[in-house]
Amino acid sequence: MCGIVGYIGNRESQPILLEGLKKLEYRGYDSAGIAVFTEQGLEVTKTVGRLANLEGRLQGDPLRGTVGIGHTRWATHGKPSDVNSHPHMDNTLKFSVVHNGIIENYLELKEELMHQGHRFLSETDTEIISHLIAVEYEGDIVKAVQKAVRKMRGAFALGVLTEYEPDRLVAVRYASPLIIGIGEGEKYIASDIPAILEHTRDIYILNDGEMAVLTRDGVELMTVEGNPIAKDVFHVDWDLMTAEKAGFDHFMLKEIHEQPKAYRDTMRGRLSDDGKSVSLTELSITPEQLRAINRVHIVACGTAMHAGLVGKTIIEQLARVPVETDVASEYRYRSPIITPETLVIVVSQSGETADTLAALREAKRNGARVLAITNVVGSSVAREADDVIITLAGPEIAVASTKAYTSQLIAFYLFGLHYAQVLGTQDEAFVSHVLAAMQSLPEQVEKILSQAEVIKKIAESISRHANLFFIGRGLDYAVALEGSLKLKEISYIHSEAYAAGELKHGTLALIEEGIPVISLITQEDLQEKTLSNIKEVKARGADVFAVVNEGNEAEIAKSVDSLFAIPRTLPLLTPALSVVPLQLLSYYASLALGHDVDKPRNLAKSVTVE
Ligand code: AGP
Numbered sequence: 001m002c003g004i005v006g007y008i009g010n011r012e013s014q015p016i017l018l019e020g021l022k023k024l025e026y027r028g029y030d031s032a033g034i035a036v037f038t039e040q041g042l043e044v045t046k047t048v049g050r051l052a053n054l055e056g057r058l059q060g061d062p063l064r065g066t067v068g069i070g071h072t073r074w075a076t077h078g079k080p081s082d083v084n085s086h087p088h089m090d091n092t093l094k095f096s097v098v099h100n101g102i103i104e105n106y107l108e109l110k111e112e113l114m115h116q117g118h119r120f121l122s123e124t125d126t127e128i129i130s131h132l133i134a135v136e137y138e139g140d141i142v143k144a145v146q147k148a149v150r151k152m153r154g155a156f157a158l159g160v161l162t163e164y165e166p167d168r169l170v171a172v173r174y175a176s177p178l179i180i181g182i183g184e185g186e187k188y189i190a191s192d193i194p195a196i197l198e199h200t201r202d203i204y205i206l207n208d209g210e211m212a213v214l215t216r217d218g219v220e221l222m223t224v225e226g227n228p229i230a231k232d233v234f235h236v237d238w239d240l241m242t243a244e245k246a247g248f249d250h251f252m253l254k255e256i257h258e259q260p261k262a263y264r265d266t267m268r269g270r271l272s273d274d275g276k277s278v279s280l281t282e283l284s285i286t287p288e289q290l291r292a293i294n295r296v297h298i299v300a301c302g303t304a305m306h307a308g309l310v311g312k313t314i315i316e317q318l319a320r321v322p323v324e325t326d327v328a329s330e331y332r333y334r335s336p337i338i339t340p341e342t343l344v345i346v347v348s349q350s351g352e353t354a355d356t357l358a359a360l361r362e363a364k365r366n367g368a369r370v371l372a373i374t375n376v377v378g379s380s381v382a383r384e385a386d387d388v389i390i391t392l393a394g395p396e397i398a399v400a401s402t403k404a405y406t407s408q409l410i411a412f413y414l415f416g417l418h419y420a421q422v423l424g425t426q427d428e429a430f431v432s433h434v435l436a437a438m439q440s441l442p443e444q445v446e447k448i449l450s451q452a453e454v455i456k457k458i459a460e461s462i463s464r465h466a467n468l469f470f471i472g473r474g475l476d477y478a479v480a481l482e483g484s485l486k487l488k489e490i491s492y493i494h495s496e497a498y499a500a501g502e503l504k505h506g507t508l509a510l511i512e513e514g515i516p517v518i519s520l521i522t523q524e525d526l527q528e529k530t531l532s533n534i535k536e537v538k539a540r541g542a543d544v545f546a547v548v549n550e551g552n553e554a555e556i557a558k559s560v561d562s563l564f565a566i567p568r569t570l571p572l573l574t575p576a577l578s579v580v581p582l583q584l585l586s587y588y589a590s591l592a593l594g595h596d597v598d599k600p601r602n603l604a605k606s607v608t609v610e
Contacts, residue, residue: 001027001028001074001100001176001191001394001395002027002029002071002072002073002074002086002098002099002100002101002191003021003024003025003027003029003071003072003100003191003192003195004069004070004071004098004099004100004157004158004159004178004189004190004191005017005020005021005024005069005070005071005159005188005189005190005191005195005196006068006069006070006098006159006169006171006188006189006190006214007020007066007067007068007069007169007186007187007188008066008067008167008168008169008186008187008214008215008216009066009067009183009185009186009187009216010066010185010186010216011066011186012064012065012066013034013036013063013065013066013067013068014034014036014058014062014063014064014065014068016068016188016199017034017036017068017069017070018034018051018054018055018058018070019198020070020188020190020195020196021034021051021054021070021071021072021195022051023194023195023197023198023240023244024072024190024191024192024194024195025051025072026194026244026395026397027072027074027191027192027394027395028074028394028395028397029072029073029074029395030048030049030073030074030075030080030377030378031046031047031048031049031072031073031075031080031081031082031084031085031086032046032047032050032051032053032054032070032071032072032073032085033045033046033047033054033070033071033073033085033086033087034046034054034058034063034068034069034070034071034087035063035068035069035070035087035089035096035098035161036063036064036065036067036068037065037066037067037068037161037163037166038063038064038065039064039065041093041094041163042089042093042094042095042096042161042162042163043063043065044087044089044096045057045058045061045063046071046082046085046086046087047082047085048080048081048082048084048085049080051072067161067166067167067169068161069087069096069098069159069160069161069169069189070087070098071085071086071087071098071099071159073085073086074377074394074395075377075378076102076125076377076390076392077102077106077123077124077125077126078122078123078124078377079123079377079378079383080377080378081122083121083122084122084123084124086098086099086124086126088122088124088126088127088129088130089130090118090130090131090133090134091118091119091131091134092134093163094134094162094163094164095130095133095134095137095160095161095162095163096130096160096161096162097126097129097130097133097158097159097160097161098126098158098159099125099126099129099156099157099158100156100157100176100177100178100191101154101155101156101157101174101175101176102125102154102155102156102265102268102269102392103125103126103128103129103152103153103154103156104153104154104268104269105151105152105153105154106125106128106152106154107281109128109132109151109152110128113128113131113132113135116135118131125154129148129152129156129158132148132151132152133145133148133160133162135148136148137162137164139164141160141162141164141165141168141170142168142170142211142213142226143226144162145158145160145170145172145211146211146224146225146226149172149174149211149224150224154174154175154268154269155174155175155176155265155268156172156174156175156176157171157172157173157174157176157177157178157191158170158171158172158178159171159189160172167215167216168213168214168215169187169189169213169214169215170211170212170213170214171189171206171211171212171213171214172206172210172211172224173206173207173208173209173210173211174208174209174224175208175264176191177191177192178190178191178206179191179192179193179196179203179204179205179206180203180204180206180212180214180219180221181196181199181200181202181203182200182202182203182204182219182233183199183200185216185217186199186216187214187215187216187218187219188200188214189212189214192243192244192246193236193238193243193246194240194243194244197236197238197240197243201235201236201237202233202234202235202236203233203234203236204219204221204231204233204234205231205234206221209223209224210222210223210224210229211223211224249591250398250587250597250598251397251398251598252398252400252402252490252587252597252598253587253597255393255396255397255398255402255403256402256403256449256580256583256584256587257449258393258394258403259402259403259406259407259442259445259580260441260442260443260445260446260449261394261442262391262392262393262394262403262406262407262410263406263407263410263438263441263442263445263576264442265392265393265394266391266392266393266407266410266411266414267410267414267438267439268392270414271435275432275435275436275439276428276431276432276435277417277421277428277431277432277435278414278417278418278421278431278435280389280414280415280418282387282388282389282390283371283387283389283418284386284387285343285369285371285386285387287422289369290343290419290422290423291422291423292340292341293321293341293342293343293369294321294322294341294342295321295322295323295324295339295341295342295343296315296321296322296323296324296342296343296344296345297323297324297325297326297331297336297338297342297343297344297345297363297368298311298312298323298324298325298326298344298345298347299325299326299327299328299331299344299345299346299347299356299359299360299363300327300328300346300347300348300353300356301327301328301329301348301353301355301356301607302401302485303349303400303401303404303405303482303485303486304347304348304349304353304356304401304404304405304408305325305327305328305347306405306478306479306481306482306485307347307373307405307408307409307412307482308325308345308347309325309478309481310409310412310475310478310479310575311323311325311345311347311408311409311412311415311416312324312325313474313475313478313572314412314413314415314416314572315412315415315416315419317416317572318416318417318419318420318425318426318572319416319419319420319423319425320423320425321419321423327355328346328353328355328356328358328359329355329610331359331362332355332358332359332362336362336363336366338362338363338366338367338368339366339367339368340367340368340369342363342366342368342369343368343369343370343371344359344360344363344368344369344370344371345370345371345372345373345415346359346360346363346370346371346372346373346374346381346385347372347373347374347408348372348373348374348375348379348381349374349375349376349391349393349396349401349404349405349408349606350374350375350376350379350605350606350608351372351374351375351376351379351380351381351382352376352379352380352381352606352608353381353606353607353608354607354608354609354610355607355610356381357380357381357384358610360372360381360384360385361384364384369386369387370384370385370386370387371385371386371387371388371389371415372384372385372387372388372389373388373389373391373408373411373412373415374388374389374390374391375390375391375393375395375396375404375407377390389411389414389415391404391407391408391410391411392407393406393407396605397598397605398597398598398605399489399490399598399599399600399603399604399605400486400489400490400586400597400600402486402583405482405579406445406576406579406580409575409576410438410441410576413434413438413572413573413576417431417434417435433570434570434572434573437569437570437573438573438576440567440569441569441573441576441577444566444567444569444577445576445577445580447567448566448567448577448580448581449580449584451564452584452588454564455564455581455584455585455588456584456588458545458562458564458585459584459585459586459587459588459589459591459592460588460589460592461516462493462516462518462545462585462589463491463493463588463589463592463593465493465514465515465516466493466494467493467494467495467496467510467515468487468493468494468495468515468516468517468518469495469496469497469498469507469510469511469515469516469517469518469537469542470483470484470487470495470496470497470498470517470518470519470520470582471497471498471499471500471503471517471518471519471520471530471533471534471537472497472499472500472519472520472521472523472530473499473500473501473523473526473529473530473533474523474526475522475523475571475572475574475575476500476520476521476522476523476526476530476574476578477497477498477499477500477520478575479520479574479575479578479579479582480497480498480518480520481497482579482582483497483518483520483579483582483583483585483586484496484497485497486582486583486585486586487582487585487586487589489586489600489603490586490587490589490590490595490597490600491586491589491590491593491595492593492595492600492601493589493593495518500519500529500530500533500534501529501533503533503536503537504533504536508536508537508540511536511537511540511541511542512540512541513540513541514541514542514543515541515542515543516542516543516544516545517534517537517542517543517544517545518544518545518546518547518582518585519533519534519544519545519546519547519560520546520547520578521534521546521547521548521549521552521556522547522548522549522566522571522574522577522578523571523574524549524552524571525571527552527556531556531559534546534559534560535559538559538560543561544559544560544561544562545560545561545562545563545564546559546560546562546563546564547563547564547565547566547578547581547582548563548564548565548566549565549566549568549574550565550566550567550568551565551568552565553565564581566578566580566581
């Protein structure tokens, strides 16, 4: 997620912008910049790297002026670099824009502008916005922004300045958050409350499709169509730490709740205009090269590996190509059988995990083509892979991965469908059917999140146990592995995920009176088998909590002690829903035990050493 700050008032804007950007650092970024109205006109200073780099640049050559915009960039289009940093300007250098979001149709807009003679310096989608506004400008920046925005598709929070109207700062919100800070003789814009909390606690929260025109003495609120709107002032009574978590108690809970947005953002721009097929324009692997592949290896660590296990089923069911999965720390040392017909998919939230990076290099040394699924543009994995699918989960701060994992699932669904389209193993109607179901996932996750209290009660009861089991079959087993890891890594309760059909081959010996068994029963073709495994553990005194599909509650309630129903979706898509109750379960269990949810003992967010 990028960070936006803007100021119009009577104080020097540079320190206000820099301080505001510092308060947004927790969102993660790879570059930063500011634009200020100075005596020389609209001036921009921006640089790749940390804010300290930007401050260094400004030390010797400060931008003096009382109106400005600032930005921290989390790259989605174009690698981290000075020239790709924001703010961006048009060719006349009279318009400057900062942007958080994704312009889905930027390539076609860029081509149109280039035909009109516009020249572009960066690889970003954002740069075209300053050009679009410049083209539409006929003396009124508000109208020019409205006309430009109507041409854009995607998600955008914007801050806009033009040298022609130095006493106005324009803000637009569409699918990416933006707030307006209200001060005495001064106004602010920001992506998030922490950036302006030290200056004002009175804000307007813009909704999708709304914009604001800020002057020193007032804020004009309207829709992007220009219809005036009225808003109540929201008074913020959070402290800074709470504000960084958007009011949630922990980053992990905030990130669990950000999953609907992460699903939408990861799908955004990767479906055809009619939404009936997949369009992964970022892939360079050709259909011919894909057709030449006879085996796929999925390699990752930890939670990313668990996403890979779901990915295996996705690719095998959709593309009917054999898939092997392996943890990177094993793969890299077992002399894997790799040929030029092997496609190796590495999965990594950080893109810096040492074992995963080593596995990627082993694959390339052996002539395989490598596809990376990662959350960080410009990460080592992203740079060294032949192809990259970026998950657009935004920075994940909590050590325990949640929104990155589920965004990796979305990436696998998109790739699996793309693969099936290329091989012709699924017809258009089926692909369209799956995509329609995928687009319902965000609000289905929101429905699960609205019932978090149910999970919290179960979590408090299991937190009193030292050991417990997760069981499931097929995709439910893959998700059980992820649920077990989540619980272990933040509540420190020992748990084991087991293929339900395997219990009787030994582990059943561990089942005793009162031991909690978390059972996933969403794969209805395996339901009867799993229910018989539940009877095995119930007969030995287990306390069974089941995650089931809506509609099956009454039947399954007869066999278990408690249950949670997730909204119905296609069997292949259920992991994107069934994992959410398990994420909440681990979160509330850790909370009940008083552990540091976001920074659990012994663990690091990115394991960059062997
Ligand atoms: C996730 O909850 C864990 N903290 C950990 O297993 C993580 O998934 C693993 O270290 C891989 O990290 P990566 O996705 O950044 O490569």
